[in-house]
Amino acid sequence: MSKLRSQIDVRLEFPALAQEVSGRPLAYLDSAASTQKPNAVLAAMERFYREDNANVHRGVHTLSQRATDAFEAARRTVARFVNAQSEREVVFTKGCTEAINLVAASWGGANLGPGDRVLVSHMEHHADIVPWQLIAQRTGATVEPFPITDSGEVDLASLEAMLAAGRVKLVGVKHVCNALGTVNPVAEIARLAHAHGALVLADGAQALAHVPVDVQALGVDFYAMSAHKVYGPMGVGALYGRAELLEAMPPYQGGGDMIRTVSFEGTTFNDPPNRFEPGTPNVAGAIGFGAALDWVRAVGLGAIAAHESALTAYSSSRLAEVPGLRVVGTAPERIGVFSFVMDAAHPHDVGTVLDRHGVAVRTGHHCCMPLMRRLGVPATTRISLAAYSNEADVDAAVEALHGVRALFT
Amino acid sequence: MSKLRSQIDVRLEFPALAQEVSGRPLAYLDSAASTQKPNAVLAAMERFYREDNANVHRGVHTLSQRATDAFEAARRTVARFVNAQSEREVVFTKGCTEAINLVAASWGGANLGPGDRVLVSHMEHHADIVPWQLIAQRTGATVEPFPITDSGEVDLASLEAMLAAGRVKLVGVKHVCNALGTVNPVAEIARLAHAHGALVLADGAQALAHVPVDVQALGVDFYAMSAHKVYGPMGVGALYGRAELLEAMPPYQGGGDMIRTVSFEGTTFNDPPNRFEPGTPNVAGAIGFGAALDWVRAVGLGAIAAHESALTAYSSSRLAEVPGLRVVGTAPERIGVFSFVMDAAHPHDVGTVLDRHGVAVRTGHHCCMPLMRRLGVPATTRISLAAYSNEADVDAAVEALHGVRALFT
């Protein structure tokens, strides 16, 4: 089967792509916001609801056992996908944002004090900044940005100097930048941080679908994930945490399943990961997450990355054809994400015009206001690719960008 | 159309019910743990993923606009279902447990101090107790149980005396008890609490599917909900909060969409409900929640309640036939939930035997350890009914219970 042929097949597995928008075939170039879902993922969730639906962990009956088995199998799938040592290191959450908030509230609440420092890169997502600001407010710690270069890469020398200044308890960094596409040197950052006694939380929201993730090789202490960014459903994600760290962390939220015994005199708590999963989990969501990772594995992350890399090169050269268009973020290590500004029009107007050409892109600050300010742009238009993206999508975008120029100049 | 006929039709809408377990037709009597989902709910979510899937709020493109419209329509559906004054009083959460944790962390964190008291009933769910214990630990407040009677009803006189003793900031109570089926006099509790300057949080997890909920008539300040207990999907729920309370509450978690501006010098926050919804929400889940409430409305909550009430009476008399079986919780105001103990066998063994008769029930403490201790039982077996339950389900359970006696005596 030729490469092109298999690419066509992959695309057919995504029902949402087979539609017209504004009278044109949809060119969905907003995968960094949320990926489309393949039939395999939808079918796995549908099957669960039609055959096995029940609450988990608490039931002696067959459906509950099946639901529990499927839920725990999904946990093992996530653990294996990121090469955790054990599935007990995987906590299911609502998404990547909740995973980071969990660490900030539980680990941060117990381990940060006045004068302690949390460093996050200047290109971080709001989800990597604000949870730490909130806990810092409560604990007296500070949250400081470590610098990035004009090309959109972390400045390791500055990071090291900031670490050397002392009292850094944790370094937070995106594995892959949603706004620029930069793949950050997480292993190197972890090495530096650990050398100075700080932990590392990597935000893997944009990584999982595009680059191999091995939490042990990266050497990270925490790794946050969202299913909906890797062909899975919304409303579910996961936190990887090193076993001994999770072990020592106090509860994050209270409720059923996270307890051992409850009384008004004193409540005791369950072991991880249950300690951090109060209440009914999103069982169908976890199953969909597992099915999504199975799908990626079956298609092959290597094949996907190769496809995306070729399409990234193609996009690069096609975008260069559009006069007055400037891509921001030019790190050599990057995935298929292009943030750009145009002389002719504001990103918001670009987005509207593109939509009327059937091209879906994101415009704005991409939840990275400090990065936008750092790069001196109020906002950008962003094109982001996935396994199902193809040259026709990019062509449609480029044609529409010419339309923008025609309309506004 | 006769009543029976329409009941048969309702049942046919639930695909998971049409299966055999242990060679018998499944008798699903564990709806209080999680209800089954009608086709309409599954179809609404499937349709979203197949046609409109995109992230919300942040996009200028058509799919994102459709997703946002559907998400906000679901919010209005929830608001109308519980008669909130405005949809801005409805915050989407992961579930009922998260809704309560949100109030405890945000409102509690800002409003509780040393010596302040939170009262929750002795029959509360762990989700209504532990979040308050966690925040009490941080703030120096105390969490105290207010008593219940032997029949499983709240003791209003004692509650009033405890309120009169002063410094009560909030009263937490389940609208309907998941373990006993008791419908608590929430409006009366709210009246008492407000007279003493305390707020009221009602846990509506078990109410929404069975009794009419009008947050304004109940006079509650907060109302917590789970979609999966009312024919909706897992991984989504909602918090109703009075507008002026939500307005004044600090953020709960940090991330995208909950902010106005982010910078390392200082971050400002969005208005409710967005302030409390960081990150990508469970859009498909919210849509499924809305579809579930639409389904309840279409079938008619009155018709459902009448059906369940008749079946509750039937179950009562059939269970009375089983020698050595004692139902705990005999409040006159109750829904179709039966917790019982048997002389012959421990609940856990009862559950296993019933499962082998195709009957799905819950056994254990039902996340109500303090209640179990209060009633002097280590655990119970629980049968719980829903709109799709029928006499055959109850008959199968009673036959299996006779089987338990035969096996163990």
Added chain:
Amino acid sequence: MRKESSRMDLQDLYQQTLLDHGKRPRNFGPLPEATHRAEGYNPMCGDEVRLALLVEGDVVREARFEGCGCAISQASASMMTQAVKGQTVVHARELFDRFHAVVVRGEDEASDDDLGPLDCLTGVRQYPNRIKCATLAWHALKDALEGERA
């Protein structure tokens, strides 16, 4: 397979007058002698309008704005300042109400007196996610008039 309306109506949104105001906004700049000020900010897209009014007696003598954003938000601010300059405060408030009714609530502008040159902003009604761009400056106007004197 879903079909959406074509993109013919882009011209309805980006009419020549609007594009012109977007590119060369009128009344853009500081107004140190302002008596009323307000800011509008759209966190979704980062559009910003800082409005300054000089009100003498009942009359809006001068209106200027600064800020940045898309063509629609800038054009809307530009045209709004033109529309209120020299008008009474009462009339400016009426203008806000009318604009709001037409653009947000979708009331038919023909039923009332028309919006005159502001008409070209009503194309935004077909673009729900752009309505806030068009109303940003108008909300700043309302806030400025309701606020304390600067």
Added chain:
Amino acid sequence: MRKESSRMDLQDLYQQTLLDHGKRPRNFGPLPEATHRAEGYNPMCGDEVRLALLVEGDVVREARFEGCGCAISQASASMMTQAVKGQTVVHARELFDRFHAVVVRGEDEASDDDLGPLDCLTGVRQYPNRIKCATLAWHALKDALEGERA
């Protein structure tokens, strides 16, 4: 439409010996002179086993338990105490390993020396959600032997 195995195998789980031990547990009661103690608790169902051992030299002289729970957890505790009483500590540990191997890891008991009277506890293997009931007392045994002298 899914089919599950029938309920014929209930008899495999609830064998007469097990039911008998469940109803009239042996070695039930306090052991004030115990040298080793441990508790087992299953938060899922509330089963509780408090185990007390009197170890003299290398030998488990006495083993008693208290607690409450389902037939399986109580019978398992009862039979476990019978099995270890009078045995060496080393043998008690081996028994734990063998029981664990058979019941949890599902190894075929025939491949090794058989479990003797404990055999009737192996029916639980068909009931994944009941395995913890059967192993509760055994984990308490392991903990007690590993723990400090009381």
